[in-house]
Amino acid sequence: xxxxxxxxxxxxxxxxxxxxxxxxxxxxxxxxxxxxxxxxxxxxxxxxxxxxxxxxxxxxxxxxxxxxxxxxxxxxxxxxxxxxxxxxxxxxxxxxxxxxxxxxxxxxxxxxxxxxxxxxxxxxxxxxxxxxxxxxxxxxxxxxxxxxxxxxxxxxxxxxxxxxxxxxxxxxxxxxxxxxxxxxxxxxxxxxxxxxxxxxxx
Amino acid sequence: xxxxxxxxxxxxxxxxxxxxxxxxxxxxxxxxxxxxxxxxxxxxxxxxxxxxxxxxxxxxxxxxxxxxxxxxxxxxxxxxxxxxxxxxxxxxxxxxxxxxxxxxxxxxxxxxxxxxxxxxxxxxxxxxxxxxxxxxxxxxxxxxxxxxxxxxxxxxxxxxxxxxxxxxxxxxxxxxxxxxxxxxxxxxxxxxxxxxxxxxxx
Numbered sequence: 401x402x403x404x405x406x407x408x409x410x411x412x413x414x415x416x417x418x419x420x421x422x423x424x425x426x427x428x429x430x431x432x433x434x435x436x437x438x439x440x441x442x443x444x445x446x447x448x449x450x451x452x453x454x455x456x457x458x459x460x461x462x463x464x465x466x467x468x469x470x471x472x473x474x475x476x477x478x479x480x481x482x483x484x485x486x487x488x489x490x491x492x493x494x495x496x497x498x499x500x501x502x503x504x505x506x507x508x509x510x511x512x513x514x515x516x517x518x519x520x521x522x523x524x525x526x527x528x529x530x531x532x533x534x535x536x537x538x539x540x541x542x543x544x545x546x547x548x549x550x551x552x553x554x555x556x557x558x559x560x561x562x563x564x565x566x567x568x569x570x571x572x573x574x575x576x577x578x579x580x581x582x583x584x585x586x587x588x589x590x591x592x593x594x595x596x597x598x599x600x601x602x
Numbered sequence: 603x604x605x606x607x608x609x610x611x612x613x614x615x616x617x618x619x620x621x622x623x624x625x626x627x628x629x630x631x632x633x634x635x636x637x638x639x640x641x642x643x644x645x646x647x648x649x650x651x652x653x654x655x656x657x658x659x660x661x662x663x664x665x666x667x668x669x670x671x672x673x674x675x676x677x678x679x680x681x682x683x684x685x686x687x688x689x690x691x692x693x694x695x696x697x698x699x700x701x702x703x704x705x706x707x708x709x710x711x712x713x714x715x716x717x718x719x720x721x722x723x724x725x726x727x728x729x730x731x732x733x734x735x736x737x738x739x740x741x742x743x744x745x746x747x748x749x750x751x752x753x754x755x756x757x758x759x760x761x762x763x764x765x766x767x768x769x770x771x772x773x774x775x776x777x778x779x780x781x782x783x784x785x786x787x788x789x790x791x792x793x794x795x796x797x798x799x800x801x802x803x804x
Contacts, residue, residue, distance in 0.1 A: 552789070553788065553792070556781065556786070557789060557792070557793070560793055563766045564761075564762045564765050564766075569732065569765055573758070573761060579758065583755065584758070586754070586755065587758040587759060590753070590754050590755070590759070590800045591793075591797065591800070593796075593800045594793075594797045594798070594799055595793065595796045597796055597799040598793070598795045
C-alpha cells in the first residue's frame, strides 16, 4: 500500500511537471498570438495549433478562451505586483509614500502598452470586478500609501484611484482620445498630490 | 396630391401622438416594474402586460429589452441634467465652482438609490461607455467647473472624476461594501477639494 502510495505520488509529480510544462507552452503561445495579432485573434484553436498540442489540452488547462485570457492577465499582473511590492524604489519600498503613489500610477499607465489589450479582454462583462484578487491587492497597496499620507478614508480613496487606473479607461484615453502616457501621468500626479494636500482641509 | 399630403401629415401627427402616448405608457410601466421588483424582472412581456398593449408595441418603440433600459436610463439622466445645468444652486448655476462640484458628486451618489439599478443595467457590457452622450455631458459639466477652478488638464480630470461616479462602482460600494451615502460624499469632497488645492503644486 505504501509502495503504491509512493508510486502514485511519483505519478502525480510527473503529471504535475507535464501540466506545468503544457501550461507554460500554452501561455507562451497565447502571449505570442496576442502580441502579434491582438486578443481578438486569440482562439483556443489558434493556441493549440501554435503550441503543437491538441485542443483538448487547452480546455483541460484553462477551461475556455476566457480562462486563458484570465491566466494571461494574472501572469501580467504578477510581475507588476512583484515590482510594486518588492521591487526597487520609487515603485517598490524605500521611497516616500507620495513618490510611491506617483510611481504606481506611472507604472500602471506604462504597462497598458504591453498588457492593456489582455487586461481589457480579461475584464468581466459589465466592467472590471472590483473584488477580483488583483484589484483587491492593488487597492490594499494604494490604501497603505494613502494611510501613510494620512488621507481621510484611505480605503474609499483607494477605490477612487483604482477606478481611474482601470485598463478599459486608460486604453480608451490612449487609443480613442489620443492622450499620451506623459499627459495621463501628469494628471495622475495632480490627483494624488491633491489628495495628499486635502488632508484636513475638506 | 396636396390634400393627400396634408392628410398624411395629419395621419403622422395622430401617429406621433399615439406613439408618444404608448412610449409614455410603456416607460411608466417599465419604471414601476423596476421600482417594485428590480431590473432583472424587467422583461418585454411584463412591460406589455402591465401597460395593456401587445408585445409588438414594445419592440416597435424600443427594439428590445436593452433599448427599453437605455430609454429608462436616458429619462432618469434627463431630469438630473436639468438639475445640474439649469436647476437651483448649489447644483445648478449661481454657486461657486467648488461648491457646485461637491454638490454634483453628492447628487450623483444620492440618485443611485432611485436610478442606480437602471443605470447599471443599461451600462454596456464591458463597463460604461465613456463616449455615451450622457457621459459626455457629465464630463463637459465637470470640465467646465474644473476649468473655473484652474485645475490642470480639466478634460482629463473630468474623466478621473467621472470614473468614480459611475453607477457600477457606486452601487458596488453601497451594496457590497456597505458604504453610506455620507461616507461616499465625504470622500468625493476630499477628492475635489484636493484637486482644487493641487493647482500649481504638482
